[in-house]
Amino acid sequence: MINFWKYQGAGNDFIMIDDRNNTFNINDFEKVALLCHRRFGIGADGLILIRLKEGYDFEMVYFNADGHLGSMCGNGGRCAVRFAHTLGLFENKTSFWAADGAHEATLDDKQLVHLLMNPPGDIEINNDHYFMDTGSPHYVRFENDLINFDCVAEGKAIRHNERFNEEGTNVNFAQVTGKQSLDVRTFERGVEDETYACGTGVTACAIAANIEHDMQSPIQVKVLGGQLAVGFTKVSDKKYTNIILTGPATPVFKAEIEG
Numbered sequence: 717m718i719n720f721w722k723y724q725g726a727g728n729d730f731i732m733i734d735d736r737n738n739t740f741n742i743n744d745f746e747k748v749a750l751l752c753h754r755r756f757g758i759g760a761d762g763l764i765l766i767r768l769k770e771g772y773d774f775e776m777v778y779f780n781a782d783g784h785l786g787s788m789c790g791n792g793g794r795c796a797v798r799f800a801h802t803l804g805l806f807e808n809k810t811s812f813w814a815a816d817g818a819h820e821a822t823l824d825d826k827q828l829v830h831l832l833m834n835p836p837g838d839i840e841i842n843n844d845h846y847f848m849d850t851g852s853p854h855y856v857r858f859e860n861d862l863i864n865f866d867c868v869a870e871g872k873a874i875r876h877n878e879r880f881n882e883e884g885t886n887v888n889f890a891q892v893t894g895k896q897s898l899d900v901r902t903f904e905r906g907v908e909d910e911t912y913a914c915g916t917g918v919t920a921c922a923i924a925a926n927i928e929h930d931m932q933s934p935i936q937v938k939v940l941g942g943q944l945a946v947g948f949t950k951v952s953d954k955k956y957t958n959i960i961l962t963g964p965a966t967p968v969f970k971a972e973i974e975g
């Protein structure tokens with residue numbers, strides 16, 4: 717039996733497993749894909765294992781819904797922090813390990829998690845889009861009519877373009893809605909569909925909005941599944957630090973499944 721929790725952060729949903737005894741086989745991608753399947757399994761955009769890691773409160777091991785190990789996941793990171801808190805792994809402030817290295821996070825009394833993201837390396841600026849790695853690779857394009865936009869069709873067309881990583885890219889479409897606000901829709905690789913939110917994606921969009929529109933921190937971002945915020949400090953041209961993704965992380969249910 718596998719004991720698991722289901723969590724969601726702005727509608728990006730995850731199966732969370734306490735794997736501090738390292739029993740889960742991380743190479744069994746068929747099993748992970750089945751657990752994440754919305755008809756044959758539990759259903760989720762991804763699966764996260766909480767493991768122990770020397771020098772940190774815990775390690776977050778993140779898989780995409782297709783069963784393969786993913787890169788960093790911002791919404792999943794916040795959910796992992798809240799789950800690790802319920803496991804008693806830290807009190808108010810944590811430092812944990814993820815696919816893109818170390819992260820810090822705090823919980824506040826409004827049930828929000830503030831997650832420190834790693835700065836993107838090179839930010840590519842092109843005619844009509846941006847490309848950067850905020851822990852996961854993200855394409856960002858600004859649009860004017862996001863509500864009526866076909867995110868899946870447009871996302872699919874860009875997702876595998878080989879000028880990005882061999883493994884392709886996540887694809888974000890952003891619309892400016894105010895002085896410090898954006899709407900964002902994301903087509904996620906590894907899920908191969910539009911998700912309700914993508915934390916590393918909105919982080920990339922906020923940075924792109926600072927470059928393209930001089931939008932100042934903190935930026936409020938509305939996504940299909942709720943509201944996120946991205947704070948940052950600009951160090952110099954295309955260089956950012958102190959990038960903080962803030963948003964909810966909510967337990968949905970706890971159960972067990974054969975496996």
Ligand SMILES: N[C@H](CCC[C@H](N)C(=O)O)C(=O)O
Binds near residue numbers: 792852907913917
């Ligand atoms: N949903 C995630 C991003 C997952 C990235 C994943 N799809 C990949 O590229 O491996 C987030 O909240 O940041």
